[in-house]
Amino acid sequence: MKYNNPVICGFHPDPSICRVGEDFYLVTSSFEYFPGVPIFHSKDLVNWKQIGHCLTRESQLPLHQSKSSMGIFAPTIRYNNGRFYMITTNLSVGKNFLVWTEKPEGSWSDPIWLDWPGIDPSLLFDEDGKVYLIGTQNIFSSEPMGIYQAEIDVETGDILTERRLIWQGTGGAHPEGPHLYRINNFYYLMIAEGGTEYGHMVTMARSEQPFGPFESHPHNPILTHRSSASPIQATGHADLVQYTDGSWWTVFLGIRPAPIPFSGKHHHLGRETFLAPVDWNAGWPSIGAQVDLVMDGRTLQLEERGHWSSKDDFNRNTLDYSWIFLRNPAEGSWSLSDRPGYLTLYGSSISLNDADSPAFVGRRQQHFDCKVSTLLEFAPTFEGEESGLTVFMNERFHYEIALGIRDGVKKVFVRRRIGSLWKVESEHVYGQERIILSIQADAKNYTFSYQEPCGESTILSSGECSLLSTEVAGGFTGVFFGLYATGNGSDRSNPAYFDWFEYTN
Secondary structure, eight states: OEEESOSBOSSOOSOEEEEETTEEEEEOOOBTEESEEEEEEESSSSSOEEEEEEEOSTTTOOOTTOOTTOSEEEEEEEEETTEEEEEEEETTTTEEEEEEESOTTSOOOOOEEESOOSSOOEEEEOTTSOEEEEEEOOTTSOOOSSEEEEEBOTTTOOBOSOOEEEEOTTSOSOOEEEEEEEETTEEEEEEEESOSSTTOEEEEEEESSTTOOOEEOTTOOSEEOTTOOOSSEEEEEEEEEEOTTSOEEEEEEEEOOOOOTTSOOOOOSOOEEEEEEEEEETTEEEOOSOOOSEEEOTTOOOOOOOOOOOEEOOOSSSOOTTOBEESSOOTTSEESTTTTTSEEEOOOSOOTTSSSOOEEEEEEOOOSSEEEEEEEEEOOOSTTOEEEEEEEEETTEEEEEEEEEETTEEEEEEEEEETTEEEEEEEEEOOOSEEEEEEEEOSSEEEEEEEOTTSOOEEEEEEEGGGGSHHHHOSSOOOEEEEEEEOSSOSOOOOEEEEEEEEEO
């Protein structure tokens, strides 16, 4: 049977995976978004269902005024003796930490903060009971670039041995994302090199001892799409897992530049999670020359793909796992109970232009071709008050269609913010309190429209997807569709009620 790549679409970078019996668990980076570190479950490595987040409390994930593309970098998930461990970096506070749980879909422990510099920490639970902590050089010092390692007590976080440089890679830039494995008689060290961009690659080394010396794979890099015409680019930052039948597979990140001929490379969906088979030859793993959008599932026992849930009526007392906030949400900025059946947002002086915590609830864009719509009920009375639907990359690059007071009149309008430039593209006077706002996306453009709940749709404006791409906006995240409200500098803001949100593709 065939399967489609990516296996987890949209902004889900730096995947890490572990197996427990016939169950597989996977986590990805979340950067400045809260809750942090989404966790997924699968039986077949292809069909993944999100079961929660590892970091759901501010005590686990302080993100106040975190810069964009800071926060949580490159988590690793491992299982040992009845416990799941997740270790990662919160670059906004400059510390590494780990949390643990016995039920990955439930609550995770408070952080165990580590006296360990660098980023991209990982763990190996060895057969003799020792636990190894692996990571990068201290990126804020002159420490030599490479992969460092020590023994750790995961109960206390104490570092038990000297911190040692064990491998500097093959010469590519930014050796990072290390994972150490004990497979048969060797310790295998897999890392990323080349930077998480178009030169990204996966390299491998092995040793008979956990601290080396490490011998480089004779055919490094074992995965890269650099200098290729593949629709998948920037492949790297991989993790290995063994399937239930003994075969080996790898998950890794990649990007899909928008498929627009002769337009240059731009990607706005973010770095996504891909899957590929791994073969072994003479004691070395091989991933193959290219990873494709459609792959042979080989011996995977593929389950039927789950139903795409396209509409959220906000009728539950908790948000779906697909919804997340920008940084730690301000207390009282949102509610599902103040008006049952609605998501209520209370705008503050903080706007989408601020590296802060606006009243914002967003979900990832996961498809080039899609449409999102929402029914908003909003009665603004103050100049600058607004609420609506945004396409958001970061505080300097976003579009929105909104209802608000402009020049003393209630209007529906489309605004674009591109770096230091911003412009209201189009606006119409609108006298009602209920309005349906929509964004139609394809690989090239976003088209913004509105309608009265029982009326005809009116197109207001459009904007290029490429202007929200990583190549233009920078950073490590992807585009979000968000519901928001703001007083644009004033705390005087009426509540915004969202009756439903629909995402179709």
